Amino acid sequence: MEEMVLRTIEHYGYFALFGTLVMGLIGLPVPDEFLLTFSGFLVSMGRMNWIVAVLVASAGSAIGMTVSFWIGHRFGLPLLENYGRKIHMTPERVMRVELWFTRFGRFAVPIGYFIPGVRHLTAYFTGLSKWSYRTFLLYASLGALAWSTAFISIGVLVGHRWREVTLYLHKYMLAALVLLVLGAGVWWIVHRRSKIKAERE
Template structure:
């Protein structure tokens, strides 16, 4: 199972393993990043990793991965992603879903996309496709990385042996938030359309 292989990779190679797992996870490989962060926190609680170094490596890995995604999108654009996206697990369905989110929520999708599996991997790509300046991209991506790292690493430290159970709950709960947000957005959009029709009529 990919999760077990990944965790074994981190346990063996430490900071280097954590760094590269995050870099390749952010650009689209199906790696469980929340689980990875909480596992890193668990290793900190056991004294196998140091907290400050783990935070620094996690921030570096996630931001470099996001930056790679940004420049791929900036340089090659949507046609190449549609043609070759499956090679990095970016199916047309994922691209379409992420594009809808990006159009509706704009720049904040880059910040909070970290917390939504299937979304965070492609928000940076769409920022690049949209030809943002790299400075603007960093302005929105870095706060998301900070919130994400300082949420899940301390959570893993606190939970210790229970980190895996809670990680699965967090994963399911996150998708619940996604569903609620989508439903509320659709309801708000329909109400807005009705109000516009009434004002025009």
């Protein structure tokens, strides 16, 4: 499946990138991160444009998430319980994502892009929770842009090592994200304290 998707991206470029991401974010078994980093590799080879690739990938991701949102909004949990196994959405995975969604709320949508097995379900649970579509689209679009930019840029930076690096990132994605969030929190606290100290002097 992976090789077929990558060959499709290589031959049909942006159209294939858009279409495969739509299918992947709906929940079909598409190797999302691999096709993004591979697209970045094609950018490094001069076969794609970075800005166009990021915009196309972001649009495809957001539209795929939108489809999942409306499925959840319209059909609810019974559809997922009856047909989820056919697209590898086991009851255990559904329960894990439901807990994730409850804990992180709106931020589960943009953060969920970076967690394999979570991003495919966050939009569904958002629709199930009856969010307004405007609110959902804002968070989904921000997440799609951040996710697409990150992985396409990684592909550009690592070049021929894109597959090896993506495997490593996929394995340790959650740990890396936790460290990133903690690091950002520490930076914000230090920056805030420095600013307050400067204002007092």
